[in-house]
């Protein structure tokens with residue numbers, strides 16, 4: 001595990017994944033012939049554009065990249081949430097097609113054999129296929145969650161336990177069992193689908209275009225970075241801080257090396273999400289980049305959670321390249337608004353910096 005997080009911006013999942021892996025080179029750590037598992041998030045069969053599920057192009061990119069580097073025994077494995085059919089998700093979302101085209105295995109962990117594992121007195125049924133892997137690649141979606149605030153790499157492993165266990169995890173409040181599960185079985189490499197995750201709900205419905213994919217070998221650091229992109233501190237997410245305390249990985253985002261492979265050059269497009277549109281009422285946008293705008297939306301969501309949006313009803317927030325060189329007194333986001341009376345610096349401005357700036361405005 002190292003403290004590097006590599007980020008790529010764009011909206012072409014497969015191409016971005018190939019570039020990211022070329023840079024990160026995970027195969028250097030994987031002996032030839034290893035059993036590699038790829039675990040996407042297919043909570044249900046809603047399309048990736050809804051914010052709920054992993055873009056199949058990312059998994060296709062991973063498989064294609066690994067096969068270009070050597071002989072591996074690759075399995076794509078997932079178990080949708082208790083009310084949904086994994087088979088349907090595999091079929092509808094293009095995973096059956098990938099397995100067929102590249103000759104990988106496709107395992108519905110709901111139908112797998114399970115082994116009982118225990119950590120600190122908590123027993124859980126875990127997919128045997130997952131336990132027998134030599135190397136696990138975790139491919140979560142960056143999104144919100146009604147109970148745990150966010151979901152990312154650590155929580156994505158819930159897809160390798162039995163349905164009964166998933167229900168029991170909920171009855172235990174999720175945080176402790178998720179941290180313990182990751183103590184028993186840990187992802188070796190995480191690639192996060194941050195192209196369009198959901199703002200507040202695991203099952204999608206309020207997608208926000210964040211136009212980025214990133215990777216890291218530490219699942220705790222991965223989730224800490226996701227938390228920061230959503231405007232949370234690691235300490236606010238129970239399972240994340242617990243996993244850090246248990247030594248699953250590091251929450252020290254301040255000392256992480258964040259490497260951005262490119263700049264986001266895409267422009268913000270109107271969102272289909274009711275929630276995003278509602279937050280957008282407070283924004284005056286002129287030619288803003290998608291990533292900067294998405295970070296602002298995430299920050300506004302945190303302010304909304306705490307009832308702190310009122311002051312912007314009459315003092316709308318400016319963002320975008322159309323504000324370059326202008327001198328205004330309203331709140332400004334990003335280096336494009338550097339001539340304003342005050343602004344949140346950065347290009348793109350970071351969610352946490354936007355949040356702190358807007359709180360103090």
Ligand code: SF4
Pocket residue numbers: 287288289291292319320321333334335336337346347348349
């Ligand atoms: S500050 Fe940078 S990322 Fe943000 S809108 Fe301006 S050019 Fe785009």
